[in-house]
């Protein structure tokens with residue numbers, strides 16, 4: 023903040039002058055190191071105030087006492103604030119670019135290599151672990167009054183979004199592979215009172231993979247009927263409503279792991 027000088031009126035304080043000063047900010051001039059002129063009157067710095075630069079333009083206002091700041095200080099402050107905002111934006115952009123290189127690019131390049139279920143599972147685990155760590159930072163500081171911590175929280179949020187993109191990338195790839203093998207998957211969002219609003223910060227619920235094949239799914243110990251989610255049967259949810267048009271991408275960690283496992287199946291009925 024620019025330094026705020028406190029001033030007094032020596033001698034008679036005319037009501038008309040005081041009333042004209044009471045509202046808003048008024049332009050004044052430092053006529054000496056200790057005095058300013060405003061609206062034809064002279065105000066004097068209180069004795070513990072530092073000197074004003076002589077000839078400085080000032081803004082004067084009343085708040086119990088008379089106060090002023092120099093326009094030069096105010097401009098320097100505005101510039102510092104603008105510089106800081108630009109720097110913050112640049113740091114956020116850099117963090118997003120780094121996160122893309124760290125998460126999205128490897129996920130995309132993995133897909134190009136026709137990965138087996140182990141490679142898919144490993145990448146998914148990595149992404150979910152990283153996302154959890156980012157979420158912890160985000161939720162720890164999201165309400166912080168400290169600008170640096172708040173900034174850390176914002177960055178972590180942006181990184182989470184990038185990790186989500188990488189997860190969606192794998193999710194779509196696996197859904198495509200499974201569709202080619204005859205497994206039809208829709209997505210479903212389980213509405214529940216707790217979903218999306220844990221302790222106030224953004225904590226979205228997950229989209230589950232729901233089997234559409236009328237014959238269900240029987241692979242090893244995995245038994246699911248049509249309308250069940252891969253991670254658990256529909257009756258284990260409070261409310262699981264799916265859309266046959268497959269809106270949304272599968273984001274449930276457990277459903278995605280099951281999808282990864284199923285990619286090595288020959289085909290589905």
Ligand SMILES: [Zn+2]
Nearest residue numbers: 230253274277
């Ligand atoms: Zn699920």
